[in-house]
Amino acid sequence: MNDDVSDDPERRPATTAITAGRGANGTSLATPLWASSTWVSSGLVDARRRATGQRSAEFYARYANPTVRAFEEAIASLEGAQDALAYASGMGALTTTILALCGAGSHIVAQRQLYAGTLAFLQGPCRRFGIDLTIVDGTKPGAFAAAVEPGRTMVVLAETPSNPLLELVDLDEVGAIEGPFTVVDSTFATPLGQQPLRYGVDLVIHSATKGIAGHNDATLGVIAGNSDLLDEIWGYGVLHGATPSPADALNALRGIRTLAVRTAHQAGSALQLAKELTASPYVKAVHFPGLASHPQYELAKRQMSHSGTVLAFEVTGGQAHASSLLDQLRIALVATSLGGPETLVCHPATSTHASLTPDEQLTAGITPGLLRLSVGLEDPNDLVADFHQALQPIS
Numbered sequence: 001m002n003d004d005v006s007d008d009p010e011r012r013p014a015t016t017a018i019t020a021g022r023g024a025n026g027t028s029l030a031t032p033l034w035a036s037s038t039w040v041s042s043g044l045v046d047a048r049r050r051a052t053g054q055r056s057a058e059f060y061a062r063y064a065n066p067t068v069r070a071f072e073e074a075i076a077s078l079e080g081a082q083d084a085l086a087y088a089s090g091m092g093a094l095t096t097t098i099l100a101l102c103g104a105g106s107h108i109v110a111q112r113q114l115y116a117g118t119l120a121f122l123q124g125p126c127r128r129f130g131i132d133l134t135i136v137d138g139t140k141p142g143a144f145a146a147a148v149e150p151g152r153t154m155v156v157l158a159e160t161p162s163n164p165l166l167e168l169v170d171l172d173e174v175g176a177i178e179g180p181f182t183v184v185d186s187t188f189a190t191p192l193g194q195q196p197l198r199y200g201v202d203l204v205i206h207s208a209t210k211g212i213a214g215h216n217d218a219t220l221g222v223i224a225g226n227s228d229l230l231d232e233i234w235g236y237g238v239l240h241g242a243t244p245s246p247a248d249a250l251n252a253l254r255g256i257r258t259l260a261v262r263t264a265h266q267a268g269s270a271l272q273l274a275k276e277l278t279a280s281p282y283v284k285a286v287h288f289p290g291l292a293s294h295p296q297y298e299l300a301k302r303q304m305s306h307s308g309t310v311l312a313f314e315v316t317g318g319q320a321h322a323s324s325l326l327d328q329l330r331i332a333l334v335a336t337s338l339g340g341p342e343t344l345v346c347h348p349a350t351s352t353h354a355s356l357t358p359d360e361q362l363t364a365g366i367t368p369g370l371l372r373l374s375v376g377l378e379d380p381n382d383l384v385a386d387f388h389q390a391l392q393p394i395s
């Protein structure tokens with residue numbers, strides 16, 4: 001870690017984002033791209049040292065890579081963590097973490113509303129490996145703690161804000177749970193929106209593919225927490241092999257440099273759009289933690305420094321209406337993912353959550369008229385105009 005710049009508590013996160021992860025650069029401002037997959041040893045003693053060292057650098061890229069390391073150090077600085085570990089994707093980070101910490105007979109408590117890939121992993125492969133799951137309503141006070149089975153629950157997994165309805169989980173509550181490892185997927189907030197570790201949570205997870213890299217040009221995941229725990233997970237992860245690409249780590253590190261201005265602009269535009277959509281006669285509901293009408297508005301103000309760049313809304317005429325709206329949009333594009341420069345709209349019922357049965361979709365709040373909107377970097381007035389012209393009654 002670059003002690004002289006990264007850990008100064010007086011520095012605000014937007015400043016840390018400019019300097020973090022530059023510790024091994026020498027006088028170069030940009031981090032070099034280390035494409036190497038292997039390093040030369042000077043003899044057998046040196047080879048043994050490299051092969052058996054914890055998190056050993058300069059051995060083989062599945063163990064460590066200097067460009068990836070710079071990205072990890074930047075995330076650790078932003079999250080106020082001792083350390084961080086990057087993976088090939090958000091799912092790579094999540095699956096490695098779960099399989100490193102759980103075995104047959106383990107029990108996981110997770111919230112109802114989760115990224116669909118996370119839920120599919122917990123309900124599919126985890127069950128097949130004998131890892132049990134209890135699903136709770138993460139917005140209900142005390143729900144996580146009440147579901148913990150002492151001695152058996154290994155992981156409590158929360159996601160806040162959640163995908164796709166932007167429900168929040170109280171980080172104070174999750175951080176206070178004793179016994180199991182507490183893990184928070186903080187992708188929608190980015191490290192600048194909230195820092196779960198400061199509430200006593202053990203591990204924070206991000207899909208850096210989203211806002212952190214921020215340009216739809218990197219697929220990457222990361223976890224941050226204390227060094228002992230990360231060393232354990234590293235030991236498993238080297239075998240699991242969800243190794244990040246150094247090129248993606250470099251793109252994500254560059255993304256971090258502009259994260260503060262991007263999220264501030266996007267969060268401001270998201271609030272403006274959320275208000276405009278609320279006023280539309282063709283919109284039944286708007287879900288955005290920055291709106292005073294959001295049931296967890298007070299919690300958002302308490303634990304988040306911005307209300308996020310993603311919102312969800314429901315059109316009045318169901319799926320046909322959602323479909324005609326998508327056809328009419330001229331600036332916003334129909335695509336999954338979030339946190340990039342382009343405003344993207346997706347229809348969860350037929351895309352991200354298409355694998356759920358209609359009943360499961362309704363239980364999760366995924367109605368046929370629901371759309372998820374990732375607000376980009378366009379001029380917000382153009383976005384408002386685009387939605388205004390596209391929101392019409394279905395003929």
Ligand SMILES: *Cc1c(COP(=O)(O)O)cnc(C)c1O
Nearest residue numbers: 089090091092115187207209220
């Ligand atoms: C995208 C996403 C993931 C998965 O990340 P990938 O990089 O696509 O593997 C996990 N959690 C949340 C909240 C996400 O948005």
